[in-house]
Amino acid sequence: MMINRRSLLTTALTFGAMKAFPGLSFAQARPLVFATFTGSWEEAHKAVLVPAFRKANADAAIVLDPMLSVDQIAKVNAAKANPPIDVMLHDPGPALVAIGQDLVEPYPVEKSAYYKDLITEAQEPMGPAPFFxxxxxxxxxxxxxxxxxxxxxxxxxxxxxxxxxxxxxxxxxxxxxxxxxxxxxxxxxxxxxxxxxxxxxxxxxxxxxxxxxxxxxxxxxxxxxxxxxxxxxxxxxxxxxxxxxxxxxxxxxxxFKTTIHIVKNSPNRDLAFKLIEAALTPEVQTTLMKSPYLIVPTNSKVTMGGEIARILAKDTAELTQKFVFQxxxxxxxxxxxxxxxxxxxxxx
Amino acid sequence: MGAAPAARDVTSYGTGLAAPLALFFLAFFVAPLLQLFWLSLHNDTAGLHWGIGQYLQFLTDPFSLSVLGSTLLLGAAVTAVCLLLGFPIAWLYQRVGPRLQTVIILIVLLPLLTSVVVRTFAWIVILGRQGIINATLQSLGMIDTPLRLLYTQFGVVIALAQVQMPLMVLPLITALGRIDSNLEDASCSLGAGSWRTLWRIVLPLSLPGIIAGCTLTYAAAITAFITQSLIGGGQMLFMPMYLYQQASALQNWPFAAAISIIFLLAVLAVVSVFTALGRLSRGYGGA
Incomplete structure (x- = not known):
């Protein structure tokens, strides 16, 4: 990129404007930011969850920002009032840290169409577990x-x-x-x-x-x-x-429950809720359960199949019985x- | 120093042009550093109680001190290996034709053109149980069971030395190139052997390059988080990993901040030793 006087001036003006009118920065126009994990999680979410969410929500803008749980917490903690992330994904340990530090909102359970279908272990009021x-x-x-x-x-x-x-x-x-x-x-x-x-x-x-x-x-x-x-x-x-x-x-x-949370003070609260809803649907979970993703589902309406049924459990009842939750x-x-x-x- | 009045004009121009960079540093380096320091002066993770508890905890804990010590030693070992292997290459560079020079510079620069992660993974392949070294030694019948090379101090030093080698060789090439070759001829014609010439003429005159190279290599080696953790593994703790663990896995920011400040000061101390050596080398240059 060439840096000339004009682009420098534009940048300076933008920064100045953002400083003078803080409401201008991000508050309305920012796309939904979903901090997934790196690697296979990112691939799976890019290929399955994001398209399902966009289809159900009129192509709403969404950005995947893959990083580790602990880094998500650090980032949100650094800007609690105007968090750079709307939806966080957490392992059980960091999830409790995030909840303890008051970084996430309770999940609007009563509005959710799928929450009640999750197996009991996955029903977490501060953020349900769409995957194991x-x-x-x-x-x-x-x-x-x-x-x-x-x-x-x-x-x-x-x-x-x-x-x-x-x-x-x-x-x-x-x-x-x-x-x-x-x-x-x-x-x-x-x-x-x-x-x-x-x-x-x-x-x-x-x-x-x-x-x-x-x-x-x-x-x-x-x-x-x-x-x-x-x-x-x-x-x-x-x-x-x-x-x-x-x-x-x-x-x-x-x-390990992988839980998904709406970040407190998120400017995209509704879309965040809709993304999580999409992650809980039997359709998304069924696709993610299949090869090559093989992610263990938590919605009891999903019929177990493939490698997961062969190696882990043939239905959610057997799953809760055979797995150790800590x-x-x-x-x-x-x-x-x-x-x-x-x-x-x-x-x- | 003698040319101070003439130099004043030049420096005043210099500061003016350096202002954007200085501002940049002020905003994105000095300010965060001060914030880090401020954070380190708190006794609790929430950052509510002032105190120097974090520093006391580090400095009175033999384990933490041993992590610091082993990190500084690691840097010294890597720097020594780089210097021993890098100096002959830089010396050779000055004595071969232009075509070979291109080849040498390409070989030296090549590691810089690949990502550190890729280079480090290559070392996992080389040092592993079924890696190149073990496979070769086994096929030659020199060993029965594979040697443990990966996840050892030796492995980390070797891998870091290769990864950081360009930082040593490039300043050395520059420094050796600046030496007037007549001086070596003079030394030889006055009866000094080639080793004596190397020891009394080439080495002292290339000291600025050696010091620059050592400083760069040292600083890069002790902070090389990726190579240290991939080759050293999870049980070999160096300062960067210690810092990461405290900041990220444990969310203990004040302690992590104190670790960084202590680490920074320790590195500055080592660098100032190098700089002191640099002054010594200027003495040689004037002689």
Whole structure:
């Protein structure tokens, strides 16, 4: 772009005008901004949710601004009165943070046509859960001949130097630690047994990845052969020819609710509500459930099919029964201390 | 310094032209920095209570200090590797024909033309269990089980050294190019061997380039969040990741702000050591 005197002057005038008449800036004309997650989420939402929303709402303008939950919170927090985002997407931990910091509005449940059809776990009055993320065991079928069946299999001596995990910065890492603690008699309030178990896992650890995305790529490199993993991330790798398989451990796969929220003080409140409604419809959820997205639906009217029915659950009743839901309110209370402890204790 | 009266006019022109940039820096660098500092002077995450609690927490915590220490050491290791490998390349550049010079400059610049993420992923492929190094060593029968290279300090240093190498080589090429080649000839004709010439003539005269290169490499290496976290993994904690963790995963902004201020000061301290060395080099230049 060339910068000449005219464009400089225009910019200066615009800034000046925005300063002089703050109402001018964004308040009315801004398109709906939906902060989805990066990667497969963005692809899925761009391809399915956004077209469905635009079709139902006379081609309303919408912008996807993909970023991590924590970054969404930081951005909204920095400009609470005039938030740059209208709709946020959150993992369970950050969702509670956002609610706690008063960044989201209650969902207008009484206006919603689909809220009541959601399974009970997904009915969150501060922002419903249109999707689940499922964490189970991931392994490389070329090198691991007997599929693992339990979290405890990670400790088997045959996996010496072949196990990968992530640190606690991610929902996956934290949720998995809690599950390990539970397996050894702990709970959301007491992860001590989990840390002891981690200590015993050290000889088996080949990698502690900085985030789940980095963990998944390690299968590609043969750096690790088994790890806790996200169902969707694994399906994407599998579709690209990486030898990985997902199994739900017998203790139950961990389900994280991915909740969607209207940002407080959003100038596009109505459109935000309509976008969330679109995400709750059986049509959108059915399409997202199919290949290549394979996102676990939460609307009980959706008939389970494909890989999800084969690997996870054949209907929503089985799903709620087989999945493990964690108490993130309790987890959040101590998460900072756990991250600190992980920093100090887990050195390879 | 002796030409101060003549230089005054020049500088007054300079400040006038630098005003837009200075304003830009004031608005988008100094102001946020002050805001950061202001935030770091709060004892609670909501930013309501004033105090230096965050600094005390960092400076009295052996773990936090060890993170700072290992980050500064990492920078030193990367800088040393870059200097040792980069100096011969820059030296060679001055001694080959123009065609080879183009090749060298292309090879040096090539890493700058690809994204850091891509370069770092390439290192994951090279250092992995079934990566190029392990596969080669195994096929030669030199090792039985793959070596652990990825997610080690060694891996991080090597990857960072490659990623930051241009920042070292380019100033070195410039500095070596400015040395009058007659000086080396004179040194040789007066009976000094080639090592002695290198040690007493070339090295001291290229010191400004070495210092510029070291400063750039050092600053880039210790702040290289992507390479550090992808090659080092989630259990090897350096300052950028520590900062990110506190600011993003834990939303503890005042502590994160205090970490950044401490990190900034530590880096400034190291840079000022380099600058002091630079003054020393000016002494050499005048001699």
């Amino acid at each position: 993320q499922v964490v189970g065991l991931t392994y490389n079928p070329d090198t691991v001949k007997t599929p693992p069946t339990s979290w405890a299999d990670l400790w088997k001596p045959e996996f010496k130097g072949r196990v990968g995990i992530t640190n606690l910065n991610s929902t996956l890492g934290t949720g998995w630690l809690v599950e390990i603690a539970k397996m050894r008699g702990g709970s959301e309030a007491n992860v001590d047994p989990g840390f002891k178990a981690l200590e015993e896992l050290k000889p088996n650890l080949a990698a502690v990845a900085a985030n789940p995305g980095a963990l998944a790529t390690l299968f590609q490199q043969g750096q690790i052969d088994i790890s806790p993993g996200n169902f969707n991330a694994i399906q994407i790798l599998k579709a690209r020819g990486v030898p990985v398989e997902f199994v739900a451990p017998k203790e139950g796969a961990i389900a 108490d993130w309110k309790k987890i959040n209370e101590q998460r900072a201390a756990w991250i600190e402890r992980f920093n100090r204790e887990i050195k390879l």
